Amino acid sequence: MQCNEQPYQAPRLFIAGAWRTGSAETRSQVINPATAEVLDELRHASVRDLDDALIAVEQGFGVWRGVPAAERQRVLTKSVENMRARRDEIARVLTLEQGKPLVQARAEIDVAAGMVQWYAEQARRVYGRIIPSPSADTDYEVRKEPVGPCLLLSPWNVPLILAARKIGGALAAGCSCIVKPPEETPASVAKMVECFVDAGTPPGVINVVFGVPQTVSEHLIASDSIRKVSFTGSVAVGQQIARLAAPGLKRVTLELGGHSPVIVFDDVDVDTVVRQLVTAKFRNAGQLCHAPTRFFVQRGIYPRFVERFAAAAAQLRVGDGLDERTDMGPLANVRRLRAMTELADATALDATLVTGGTRVAGQGYFFAPTVFADVGPDARAMKDEPFGPVALVRSFDTPAQAVALANSTRYGLGSYVFTDSAKLQRQMINSLDVGSVAINSTTVTVAEAPFGGVRDSGYGYESGEEGLESYLHTKFIHRTYLA
CATH class of the missing domain: 3.40.309.10 (Aldehyde Dehydrogenase; Chain A, domain 2)
Structure with missing residues (x-):
């Protein structure tokens, strides 16, 4: 199957700054829904691959959390420029994998880029505050810090938008991430991730894995390295994600079904x-x-x-x-x-x-x-x-x-x-x-505004200040000056 005169190719894993072939025995087929033809086979991540991604995301967090907000903004802004420059290429891959008309695929990239752009601008507006204290030799201070390495799980229906706003929020806050795109639409998300990589994100800040969803989620969420999970998908899977995250008291954002x-x-x-x-x-x-x-x-x-x-x-x-x-x-x-x-x-x-x-x-x-x-x-x-x-x-x-x-x-x-x-x-x-x-x-x-639901539609928010806040930890400092 041709895509803009280039053959479609399922992506590889991206771990610690390098693309590599998944070493699991399992694979899945990527299907063109307009023809029911197999586009390619997607190689999955093995347990070793997942463990390598966990090591990488911790190391990436150690670096990225110390990068000044102005530099994070610059990298995200360059990522947006890359997305817009590669719009037609990514759109054709998205249409091949997911089926939506090209005009809608292009619009999806535009919206995804706009979301990352907003997060880039907000990266320099993560403010703490000073609280008046009752004593002349005491200061009260509140700081905002990144929550830690994140697992970002996105679905196949609008894979670019839903992955972009998770990646944008995590990176703007100073978090590193492991992204697991949908196995049905892997290449379009991988091409979008390349836009962040080529913009200068350090190794380990963004990692991409594919595999049997339940197996991947169970292994990664069980790790102490992961401190926040963002999931968009069905109610049943969202409930399972919440159960997996509960023993580690990990922060969870769930954007589930709607009617x-x-x-x-x-x-x-x-x-x-x-x-x-x-x-x-x-x-x-x-x-x-x-x-x-x-x-x-x-x-x-x-x-x-x-x-x-x-x-x-x-x-x-x-x-x-x-x-x-x-x-x-x-x-x-x-x-x-x-x-x-x-x-x-x-x-x-x-x-x-x-x-x-x-x-x-x-x-x-x-x-x-x-x-x-x-x-x-x-x-x-x-x-x-x-x-x-x-x-x-x-x-x-x-x-x-x-x-x-x-x-x-x-x-x-x-x-x-x-x-x-x-x-x-x-x-x-x-x-x-x-x-x-x-x-x-x-x-x-x-x-610019929060998006989330109530009841079976989940909890927590994506986008807006509330979406960025979900990737931040609040630290209180009580400082007394010794005489």
């Missing part, structure tokens, strides 16, 4: 809202933790909304992401295709299928943009995150009904509200049990 509600009141312009929501819903084939999924539309505009939303979804061009004409690429793997096929049962959903609901012909993992109307509130899909190109639409009458429907799952990540009423906006903001609320917008995460 984002959309509440549309009848004072909006339906066509404008539909255009925004169709784009947001079917971006990355719906494989986003904060993707709008459960659509609650006030009864006065409900029939028109369903008709226009379904018509717009049906017009999306589904195809290979390398084709610039493609609006929606394939699902990222065969597991998601099976899940969508099982989900698309109108009887089980107590719903009406308006459009889609079937696999798109071809060798790849394509599934049609799908819209269900009048979905029963107790349908399994209303409780469990579909994580695919499926929109579930239901009407409501009163704001209280909308809030009850929106809060009826154990997820609480992102949410979307569309209304021109300031009173309704305030009511929704105060009542929705989520980490983020977008009003008349489909953006719930930006570099």
Whole structure:
């Protein structure tokens, strides 16, 4: 398979400043989801490789924690320049591995670079403080210091953004890290890591390993070298990560699943809202933790909304992401295709299928943009995150009904509200049990602000000052001057 006239090649491990071949007996295949063809085989890290990475990350921390903030800022800024210069190359690799259209792959690199840029700027703003003491010969001081070597675990759906904001936060704070990218999309993340390496990060500051996820996590988290774990992924795996981290009392950030509600009141312009929501819903084939999924539309505009939303979804061009004409690429793997096929049962959903609901012909993992109307509130899909190109639409009458429907799952990540009423906006903001609320917008995460959830959507934050704080330890100094 060709990528920009260069053959695709699965990456090697990166440990102690050098790329090396994984020495484990296990391997995994990297699949092009648009063709179901094997791109290459990925060699995994052995226990010896993982132990070497632990030694390296400790040594890297010993160096990086002492690097002045201005120099850390310079390295991160140069990393961003490298990412932007290599945008097209990385985008093509990402599309080959993950399936998303090239325009979305390029946008992902832009967002990832922007997140690292923000952390680079914040590296020089990690402030402590002086506290007035009760004595003339005593000072109270609070300092912020890096928490230590970190394990950064990122998923396959938006691998560059989710890895970049972890790496950016860790390095800005002065931490070293071991990055375990997803085995489905290894090369795009490895190419992004090269941008940091080529910017001048010392050996051991960034390390990259691949392998059987459970085996890698169990071995690395058990080590006293790792002081913080950041994980983005499923609820079940997040719970396991928390259990593994508990004996060592390691700091953990968990950004888990979402089942984002959309509440549309009848004072909006339906066509404008539909255009925004169709784009947001079917971006990355719906494989986003904060993707709008459960659509609650006030009864006065409900029939028109369903008709226009379904018509717009049906017009999306589904195809290979390398084709610039493609609006929606394939699902990222065969597991998601099976899940969508099982989900698309109108009887089980107590719903009406308006459009889609079937696999798109071809060798790849394509599934049609799908819209269900009048979905029963107790349908399994209303409780469990579909994580695919499926929109579930239901009407409501009163704001209280909308809030009850929106809060009826154990997820609480992102949410979307569309209304021109300031009173309704305030009511929704105060009542929705989520980490983020977008009003008349489909953006719930930006570099400058914290992103995290409640309940089964996890705890802790990525991005923003809160995200940087999670990589910092607070030290109090009580200094008395002897006469």
